[in-house]
Amino acid sequence: MKRILIVTLVALLSIFFIDRSYSKQNQAQAQEKFIHEVKQEQQKSDVATVNLNNVFHFHWDKVYVFEPHTKVAAINKKLGFDWMEAKATGIESGDNSVIVFVKNNQVEQFVTLPTSYGQPVYKNKHECEIKKI
Template sequence: MKKALITISIAIVVIGIVFYGINQKERQIVQQNLITAIEKSRVGNELVTIDFKKITGFSWDKVYVFTPYTPEEEINQQLGFNWSKANLIEYYDSFNLLVFVKENKVVQYVKFPRTNGKFIVESKNEFAPDEKVEFNQLY
């Protein structure tokens, strides 16, 4: 019995590590795809339009673009639910936080470095898959 419990515990830890690794890799792919999309559109343009649907390999209903210092409470309010990582950007100014949501659950998030430019989200920061987002390269 004790041996079975230890085996199950080890299996759970290994599965958790594998899922964490897959999620981390997916975040890196989205970030790299975004950088590539910006580079391809660069041709002397300050403003670039980003189509998140084309650069993500997973299903999502909405993407939220949170700018530096967005408070945890505001993120949770906009998402419509409490997210355990909503405090990722509250005290930082080096990145924008992109949060992809499907059926009221975060399916992926990306910390996108502001050294690549900034998202233009003055009027709104919530976008559906069929909407495009403007990005200013000359930040």
Template sequence: MKSKKIFPLIGITLIILFFIFGTPRYQSVKISNESFIVLENKLKEASNTNSEININNLTSFSWDECYVFPPYYPQEMIYEKVGREWTSSETFIEFLMFHNIENQTVNDDQYLIVFKKDNNIVLSKIYDLDQLPVIFKLDKYKFKSNNANFLIKVSNQYDEGKIKELTLKD
């Protein structure tokens, strides 16, 4: 009689654990974006007070390459350019529901910034220009940590000089 009650309990426990922790694939593509808030604040301050910045001086993590994708850039092409998939979903259920659209910008003022180290994504975040008022002007949407010096100028594209354009310094 006890064994009949234990099997359903074990089954329910395994299902709950599956939905909490997910699959090995989910665990292998999961990243944390905790460092973005620090980067966002430093980048905002630096772009408002300087005419040049080096992104390496603003990051608290190690990285080799950075990609910045403009509004409406297709997620499949993002994964192709970066060379891998990732998720910042905190739960497996969230991953199942939103992975097909989570790294896709869907508004005119949304950009996706992705930092990569040794072919691993170390930070990825969609930001709005209201949140982080900078536009990276890049060829092929990419720059490397050994060439992360940018010139800052006020964007002519937006009113009141609130938005800054960052272009790579030669």
């Protein structure tokens, strides 16, 4: 009985760490794709309009944009739930905006955008504008 319990526990922990690693890899790829699209659009104009559907291939219900130095409490209040990873984005002390994609009252994905690219402004469910500062 103990052996089955230990094997089950090891399997569950393995799945957890594999899933966490996969999620971080997806987040990094999403970030890279978003910044690439911003750079491409900024070559055309000082206001880059990014079609989020062309960059991200997952579903979301809502998008939120948080400016640098936004407090985690303010983020959680705006989202309507506690986002456990909000502090890890460095938003409170960094120079990055954070764009958060929410599905079913859970963060589906997020990307950070350094202020050197400009300030993102959410236009509608599918578009975000980044205005150079």
